[in-house]
Amino acid sequence: MSQTITPAKFDLLSPKREISAKTDENSNNWADFIQETIALTKRLFIQLQRRPSTLIAGIIQPFMWLVLFGALFDNAPNNLFGNDLGYAQFLAPGVIVFTAFSGALNAGLPVMFDREFGFLNRLLVAPLASRFSIVAASTIYIISLAFIQTGVIVGASALLGAGLPGLAGLGAIALIVFLIVLGVTALSLGLAFALPGHIELIAVIFVTNLPLLFASTALAPLSFMAKWLQVIASLNPLTYAIEPIRYLYLNNHWTIKSMVMETPWTSISFTGVILILLAFDAVILFAIQPLLRRRFA
Amino acid sequence: MTIALVIEKLQKSYGTVKAVKNISFQVQTGEIFGILGPNGAGKTTTIRCICTLSQPDAGQIEVGGVSVIDNPRAARRRLGYVAQEVALDKMLTGQELLELQGAIYHIPNKVAKERISELLQLLGLEEYANKKTGTYSGGLRKRLDLAAGLLHQPDVLVLDEPSVGLDIESRFILWDFLRKLKAAGTTVVITSHYLEEIDALADRLAIIDQGEIIATGTPSELKNRVGGDRVTLRIREFSPPDEAEKAKHLLESLPFVEEAIINSAQGNSLNLVVTSQSNPLTQIEQSLAAADLPIFSMAQSRPSLDDVYLAATGRTLMDAELAAAGSRDLKAEQKQAMK
Ligand SMILES: Nc1ncnc2c1ncn2[C@@H]1O[C@H](COP(=O)(O)OP(=O)(O)OP(=O)(O)O)[C@@H](O)[C@H]1O
Ligand SMILES: [Mg+2]
Numbered sequence: 001m002s003q004t005i006t007p008a009k010f011d012l013l014s015p016k017r018e019i020s021a022k023t024d025e026n027s028n029n030w031a032d033f034i035q036e037t038i039a040l041t042k043r044l045f046i047q048l049q050r051r052p053s054t055l056i057a058g059i060i061q062p063f064m065w066l067v068l069f070g071a072l073f074d075n076a077p078n079n080l081f082g083n084d085l086g087y088a089q090f091l092a093p094g095v096i097v098f099t100a101f102s103g104a105l106n107a108g109l110p111v112m113f114d115r116e117f118g119f120l121n122r123l124l125v126a127p128l129a130s131r132f133s134i135v136a137a138s139t140i141y142i143i144s145l146a147f148i149q150t151g152v153i154v155g156a157s158a159l160l161g162a163g164l165p166g167l168a169g170l171g172a173i174a175l176i177v178f179l180i181v182l183g184v185t186a187l188s189l190g191l192a193f194a195l196p197g198h199i200e201l202i203a204v205i206f207v208t209n210l211p212l213l214f215a216s217t218a219l220a221p222l223s224f225m226a227k228w229l230q231v232i233a234s235l236n237p238l239t240y241a242i243e244p245i246r247y248l249y250l251n252n253h254w255t256i257k258s259m260v261m262e263t264p265w266t267s268i269s270f271t272g273v274i275l276i277l278l279a280f281d282a283v284i285l286f287a288i289q290p291l292l293r294r295r296f297a
Numbered sequence: 298m299t300i301a302l303v304i305e306k307l308q309k310s311y312g313t314v315k316a317v318k319n320i321s322f323q324v325q326t327g328e329i330f331g332i333l334g335p336n337g338a339g340k341t342t343t344i345r346c347i348c349t350l351s352q353p354d355a356g357q358i359e360v361g362g363v364s365v366i367d368n369p370r371a372a373r374r375r376l377g378y379v380a381q382e383v384a385l386d387k388m389l390t391g392q393e394l395l396e397l398q399g400a401i402y403h404i405p406n407k408v409a410k411e412r413i414s415e416l417l418q419l420l421g422l423e424e425y426a427n428k429k430t431g432t433y434s435g436g437l438r439k440r441l442d443l444a445a446g447l448l449h450q451p452d453v454l455v456l457d458e459p460s461v462g463l464d465i466e467s468r469f470i471l472w473d474f475l476r477k478l479k480a481a482g483t484t485v486v487i488t489s490h491y492l493e494e495i496d497a498l499a500d501r502l503a504i505i506d507q508g509e510i511i512a513t514g515t516p517s518e519l520k521n522r523v524g525g526d527r528v529t530l531r532i533r534e535f536s537p538p539d540e541a542e543k544a545k546h547l548l549e550s551l552p553f554v555e556e557a558i559i560n561s562a563q564g565n566s567l568n569l570v571v572t573s574q575s576n577p578l579t580q581i582e583q584s585l586a587a588a589d590l591p592i593f594s595m596a597q598s599r600p601s602l603d604d605v606y607l608a609a610t611g612r613t614l615m616d617a618e619l620a621a622a623g624s625r626d627l628k629a630e631q632k633q634a635m636k
Contacts, residue, residue: 012415013481015452032403039400047388050429118384122445125348126401127373 032129033136040123040137044110048141058145062099062153066091069219070160092157093245094218097238099153100146100177101212104184105205107138108192112201115192131292135285139185146181147174162249169248172270179277180241183284190288217242222262234263237280244273301326301453301484302347307356309342316342318508320356324453324486324501329479331499332488333602335617339508340488341381344457347486348378361452374402377451381458383438387431391422391441394430395448402449409448416444420474436467443474453484460494472498490618492602504606506617511609520600523608524555527600528569528577531593532585541565544590551584553577558607562616568607571597 048055066088073087111134114120123134150173158164165173188205195201213219215229216238222230233239243261247270248254256274259267268276302324309317317339324330332340345351347358349369358365365372385394392413399409417423420440425433430441439459446454456475460468475485475498489495495502496516503513512519532544538559544567545557554577556570571577578597585592606614 012412012419013447013450013478013483015450015481015483027403035403036401039397043386043389043393043397046393047386050388118380118382119386121350121378121380122384122398123401124350125373125376125378126398127370127403128401129403 027129029129033133036126036128037133037136037140040133041140044137044141045144047110048145055145055148058099058103058149059152062095062149063156065095065098066153066156066160069095086161088157088160089162089249090221090246091219092153092162093242093249094216095157096150096153096173096177096245097180097241098213098216098218099149100142100181101184101238101241102209103146103149104142104181105188105209107142107185108188108190108201109198109205111138111189111192112195112198116198132285135186135189135288135292138189139182142185143178143181146177150174150177165248166252169252169254172248173245175274176241176245176277179274179281180237183237183277183281186281186284186288190284190291193288193291193294212236212238217246222264227264230264234265237277240268240273240276240280244270299326300324301328301361302330302486303357303359304343304347305357305359307343307346307358308354309339309346309351310354311342315508317346317353320503320505320508320510322503322510322513324484326452326484327479327482328500329475329485329487329498331495331502332486332505333490333492333495333502333606333614334488334505335490335614337507338490338505338617340490340505341457342508343505344378344455344486344488347455348376349373374449375452377446377449377454379439379442379446379454379456379459381461383435383442385430385433385438385441387429390427390429391417391433391444392426394441395445398445398448404449412448413444416447420444421470435462436464436470439463439467439471443471447478447483451483453486454478456485456487458488458490460489460491468494490614492614496602502602504602504609506606506610512605516602519602519605523600523604524570525572525600526570526577526597527604528567528571528581528595528597530567530569530581530595531564532567532590533564533593535564536566536593538565540590541567543588544585547584547588547590548581551580553580558611560607560613560616562612562619568604570600570604 069091070088076087111120154164154170154173191201191204195204215232216236217233218238222233225233240261247258247260251258254260254270256270258270260270261268261273300323304323305321307317307320308315320339320343332343334340342351346353347360347365349365349372353366360372360375363371363375389397395413395416396409399406399413404412414423417426420443422437422440422444425437430438433441443459446456459471463471472494475487479485487495487498499516501513501515502519504511504519512522514522530544532540536544541559545559548554548567548569549557553572554569555572558568560566560568569581578595581595582592603613603615606617610617612620
């Protein structure tokens with residue numbers, strides 16, 4: 001029974017890295033990226049679990065939008081929003097997209113607080129495969145919340161008489177919500193790296209959030225709007241997420257070639273809308289790259 | 298002896314403030330290297346450049362032969378960083394925080410778990426492992442931060458003023474731990490404005506002041522370099538300048554007095570350097586009495602690192618601290634530091 005065990009403690013403190021961290025040669029960037037993304041995501045979910053108020057508020061809020069806006073237009077003339085279309089049905093897609101958008105727009109705040117408290121330095125001095133893992137973790141977290149919220153909104157709208165899209169329709173809604181969350185989360189994180197502090201970030205969120213809601217087709221169709229607002233709404237990424245979802249709600253039979261959106265200039269197919277949202281994401285991810293790489297003064 | 302860390306002509310400004318003007322030093326593998334300097338000397342700025350948090354304006358930094366500027370990722374693998382301000386996630390437990398730390402250094406999960414439990418044990422944190430860090434005391438937070446910095450077994454561990462705010466006991470635990478770390482072969486770079494800390498711990502040190510190195514060497518080299526014993530003398534509690542000047546001239550003429558400096562920040566007290574001599578105090582007393590000058594207080598001591606600092610800058614570290622405390626805009630800095 002005589003085994004020689006090298007004293008673990010001595011080993012523990014010595015700078016021998018073969019047993020632990022990877023070295024420059026044997027590191028696999030993708031594996032590293034996945035490992036750090038999982039760990040950062042896990043942190044966000046632990047925080048959520050121990051501080052569930054975000055989730056609770058995140059579920060109550062869209063529910064209130066539905067009820068309050070629904071009631072606001074309760075006595076609107078029949079068919080105002082289209083043939084056989086109740087406002088509940090009209091509203092649901094707007095609330096789905098706006099809820100996901102708001103969540104994503106706020107994604108930079110925790111990162112900004114990490115920066116202000118110095119926790120972000122912990123990540124910045126670590127050999128991260130890419131700082132995009134911070135973006136990826138936030139996106140996974142926000143998208144999970146957005147899916148829960150979307151589920152609740154879809155369910156509640158069904159009860160309020162908006163009907164329920166088919167399985168493919170639900171899948172398409174998930175895809176669209178994902179695309180809008182990805183781009184906006186990345187944008188918000190870019191701002192968290194670029195702006196001086198949380199006051200400025202909150203200011204930006206404040207002046208973007210509601211104006212983008214009102215300058216989209218979330219609450220009213222294009223045809224209700226002044227010409228200039230129609231133009232803005234047709235450039236607003238939210239509209240590109242709302243309109244196809246609205247189409248899915250209204251048309252049980254749709255294909256990727258269906259024309260799901262009208263702009264003052266042209267009609268756009270489902271595929272077209274998806275491509276535009278993809279381009280929106282690509283542009284933002286590309287644009288924030290230098291901000292993430294930037295070293296802090 | 299191999300070289301673990303090279304800093305070559307480092308410069309860094311914040312706007313018009315030249316935080317680091319020109320700093321060069323080398324740290325040998327396996328030594329504890331101290332960076333001593335008063336508040337605002339540029340210690341943190343230097344450390345931030347080493348740890349890839351700040352981009353130097355000019356100069357080179359190499360860790361184990363890897364350039365921090367050209368190859369930051371490889372440098373980060375070799376460095377452990379314990380910041381001046383402990384930043385933990387108060388919602389996570391100590392265990393969870395260390396697991397996150399392990400993952401961002403890409404330590405395989407199983408290995409990380411083992412190392413975490415060993416480190417927690419070594420630092421006396423086991424019973425707190427599953428408590429949220431928000432409930433930790435200052436000493437516990439620092440120890441957890443230390444564990445985090447060491448998890449990936451860095452070649453060089455950099456600690457920025459690790460004992461600020463620690464009680465005496467935690468401070469001794471920390472010192473003891475750093476010595477163990479050194480014994481195990483890890484290179485340690487530590488900044489401090491406590492002379493005693495650097496004197497007790499460091500194999501070699503650099504004293505920096507206003508962004509420049511004013512001395513490097515081992516503690517005893519530096520102390521020997523500034524000559525014999527020190528005598529601190531106060532004519533009165535606050536001596537008028539002319540009286541201090543008069544005493545200075547008088548004492549300088551004594552054969553065993555090598556040097557006399559008037560320390561205006563300390564009520565014009567006199568700091569004398571004396572050759573090792575049987576009894577300087579009696580002779581000083583006699584010659585002052587002969588000139589009708591009183592003595593408020595007088596003490597003799599071996600040279601300390603403070604004397605090294607005093608010899609180079611004409612003021613003590615304590616004075617420099619006090620002066621710096623009055624002239625800094627901490628809020629503006631904090632804001633800047635986040636950029
Ligand atoms: N982010 C910043 N923006 C502007 N000035 C700064 C910034 N950081 C440091 N400084 C200035 O640079 C100089 C060096 O600061 P540094 O923090 O490196 O000193 P230090 O030696 O670490 O001091 P301390 O002992 O107080 O931690 C100081 O004059 C300080 O006011
Ligand atoms: Mg400092």
